[in-house]
Amino acid sequence: MEIYALYGPSGTGKSTSALALAHKYNINAIIDDGLLIYQGKKVAGQSAKYEKTTVQAVKRAIFFWEEHADAVKEAINHYPIERLLVLGTSRKMIHRIQGALALPEIHHYINIEEIRSSAEIKAALFDRGTQGRHVIPIPRIQVEQDFIHRLIAKVDKIFSPKKEEIGETTIVHPQFQTGKIHVSELAMKKIAIQSCEHLPFIESFRKVKVDITNTPVVEVDASFIIHLGQNVNDLANTIQQHIYDAFLEFMDLEVEQIRIVVSHIQIESPAHA
Numbered sequence: 001m002e003i004y005a006l007y008g009p010s011g012t013g014k015s016t017s018a019l020a021l022a023h024k025y026n027i028n029a030i031i032d033d034g035l036l037i038y039q040g041k042k043v044a045g046q047s048a049k050y051e052k053t054t055v056q057a058v059k060r061a062i063f064f065w066e067e068h069a070d071a072v073k074e075a076i077n078h079y080p081i082e083r084l085l086v087l088g089t090s091r092k093m094i095h096r097i098q099g100a101l102a103l104p105e106i107h108h109y110i111n112i113e114e115i116r117s118s119a120e121i122k123a124a125l126f127d128r129g130t131q132g133r134h135v136i137p138i139p140r141i142q143v144e145q146d147f148i149h150r151l152i153a154k155v156d157k158i159f160s161p162k163k164e165e166i167g168e169t170t171i172v173h174p175q176f177q178t179g180k181i182h183v184s185e186l187a188m189k190k191i192a193i194q195s196c197e198h199l200p201f202i203e204s205f206r207k208v209k210v211d212i213t214n215t216p217v218v219e220v221d222a223s224f225i226i227h228l229g230q231n232v233n234d235l236a237n238t239i240q241q242h243i244y245d246a247f248l249e250f251m252d253l254e255v256e257q258i259r260i261v262v263s264h265i266q267i268e269s270p271a272h273a
Contacts, residue, residue: 001104004085005094008112011128012121014087015135019158019167021115027083029076031097032137034060036072040167042138044075049134049174057176062093063100073101119254123215126253130183132173139168183251185210192218195246196239201226206263215256218243223264236260 004027006014018030019040030037033048045068048060063069076084084103088094091109098106112121127133135156158167188210196202207221220239226232240258247253 001081002083002108003098003103003106004083004108004110005088005091005106006085006110006112006115007088007090007094008121009125010089011125012112013116013124013135014112015137016124016156016169017112017115018085018087018137019169020160021110022085023160023166025083025085027085029079029081029083030085030087030137031072031101032087033057034063034068035136035138036075037138038075038079038081040138043079045072047136049136049172052175054176057174061088062096069100076101076103117215117254117256119215119256122252122254123212123256126212126251133171134174135169135171137167137169140170188212188247188251191246191250192220192243196242199235199238199242201230201235202239203264203266212253216247216253217257217259218247218255219259219261221261221263223266224262225266225268228267228269232262232265236262 004021004025006018006021008014015032018032021027022030028039034045035042035047036044046060048057051057051060059065060068063072086094086097086103086106088097094106094109097103116124156169156171157165158169160166189208192208192210193205197205201224203223203225205220205222207219209219211217220243222239224232224235226235239260243258244255247255
């Protein structure tokens with residue numbers, strides 16, 4: 001059995017990335033938060049996300065309870081697993097899981113930063129910190145069999161780079177995840193506008209859209225007043241930089257795409273100005 005380990009801090013998107021990584025390396029089983037997932041289906045264990053407290057969740061994730069570990073070890077020996085992906089918050093946690101399940105040596109260590117961009121990681125951390133959402137990389141119907149106490153937020157289809165569907169993840173709100181912070185779209189629009197409304201060439205903002213569903217995207221429709229000889233692309237780039245810097249400063253988010261639409265341009269001569 002060939003063992004892969006994916007590690008990174010909590011909330012950085014490991015479970016979200018697990019199915020795509022498994023598809024890429026032809027991995028047919030995953031250990032994630034107390035579950036053994038074989039060919040996209042839960043076959044043994046219990047998710048740490050079902051626990052009521054953070055301490056219980058951590059113990060579940062590292063197979064602290066012997067009965068839980070034994071059930072998963074039995075399933076690992078039962079199924080024809082050629083490659084196994086183990087998820088953890090650190091190499092130390094991976095080794096704890098390795099010992100608890102008597103797994104062979106780990107052949108490949110993968111840091112979450114190697115497969116997700118900085119923007120994706122910051123967006124995932126923002127979502128975890130504000131919405132308290134966690135991902136389980138199995139279909140919703142399997143989650144619903146066990147997870148009856150808290151809201152199941154939604155289901156995400158996972159696609160390969162070739163756009164073929166390779167699996168499904170379920171987003172849940174565990175009981176141990178208390179509290180949410182709501183950042184309204186209006187507040188995010190104001191961050192975008194106020195970051196560059198002082199720029200002398202902006203006449204008005206006609207529309208601003210912000211979407212942080214996956215990675216942050218900002219779209220700005222503006223009117224310009226420019227002088228002869230000014231480069232519109234350079235001015236648009238200035239807006240992009242101001243918006244990028246503002247979201248990074250105030251929300252610790254890296255905006256992956258900033259689209260600038262210039263819907264109206266008024267040209268003035270320097271003398272008129």
